[in-house]
Amino acid sequence: MMKNTQQANGTMPTWARIWLALTLMVLVYGFYQAMAAPREATMGNLYRVFFYHLPHAILSFVFPYLNLAASFLYLFWRRRNVERAAAADAFAVAAAEVTVLYASIGLATGMLWGRAAWGIWWAWDARLTTYLLLWLLYVCYLLVRSVSATGQTAMISAVLSIFAAIDIPICFMSIRWWRTQHPAAVFGGGANSGIDPSMAPAVIWNMVAWAMWGAFVLGLRYAIERRRQQASNAQALGILQDETADAALAHSFEEAR
């Protein structure tokens, strides 16, 4: 009697397919730009990992804000509009998972680069430690989601998301006073910062490509989560209807007797 849990065959809408195709094209072009950019003066070809490290690192500080915004919206709509609240929650999960994905890639590429540039895989400086904490917090967020009781997940994770968002800046400032080793901010970090103009196209194209890819993965995950919510609602509703149907059947039996 579970027929109402079946959804219509899910296909990606046309605009999503076009977006995916565009994203893949930009990714390929970004890869070409990264490989065609001139060799760096001191590090040679090794520096090319930078074109992947920078977009992932920057974007993994953008997705947590989307997660935070969705969490606030969830708390706002929780009592007012259940359907919108569920959508906000689905968006929050999707943003958190993309955060973990991008932060993991950012950490991995950063470690590869650190090994080449500093000779060590890891240093406990402000940026690295804060970044690791960001990664830990969002892994915790996903873990908490997986262990919390079904009806509570959304509320608990929304509150946790707000605490995580408050924690990151405090942590960054406090560790900055503790010690610092990461190079000064590449953009807007003082007179000597910035990149050589010849590398700009590779940085920009890769930035755009990974942002588009992140948006695509986020949208896909959101759609899947929405479908899961609808399926579980439909299932719960189906069980309820079965129970009323069974009760009605039992009642009619009683009357027939």
Add this chain to the structure above:
Amino acid sequence: MNYARHVLNHLRKDLRLEWRTKDSINGMLFFTLLVVVVLAMAFDPASFPSMTRQISGGLLWVAMLFAAMTALNQSWARETHNSVLDAHRLSPAPASALFIGKALANFLFVTAVEVVLAPIFTIFYNLQPLGQTWKLLVILPLGTWALVVNGTFFAALSLRTRNRDTLLPLILLPISMPALLAMIQATTAVLTGQFEPTLWIKVLLAYVIIFTTACVMLFQTVLSAD
């Protein structure tokens, strides 16, 4: 004034419960004592006085953090018997008063453990602080409140999860990271006398103010969740 009376009532209730059972304090006290002994096995503090000064701040706070965590879960478990929590939800008293009362009670329990532990620590680790010791009177309460306020909040949050005993450290440890860094640095500054703890006390103070506000504002949501 009405609000203060509610807080005081919750605090009195928690203190009375603790006075009659002595569950949290006894557990914490013995737990920290064991941690101190185990860490002494690991580091041999009595033979290397200068190293002991460097690491004692960290050891003390890690021991306190773990001890607080054992007590925090129990502090809300009391409220779940006989559906007391549902009664709290129905009561017209502000939810944040319940939270502040509970956090104050936990703060007093952890402080009591610290008062007993600090002399033991000094004796067992042969500790001779080189800085201004009176500053610890500011650092210890601030650090304790920083641990307890978030701990009480997240213990309430994890009440409705399947394995709440693992969940609390999972959330509390990463969130408390800046506070832990600040209190350990400040304590180390006092013990070694090599630098001024002022900056770290300020960080701790900012952390305490920000997170106390966040907890008080969000507690209503947590308590009244269906």
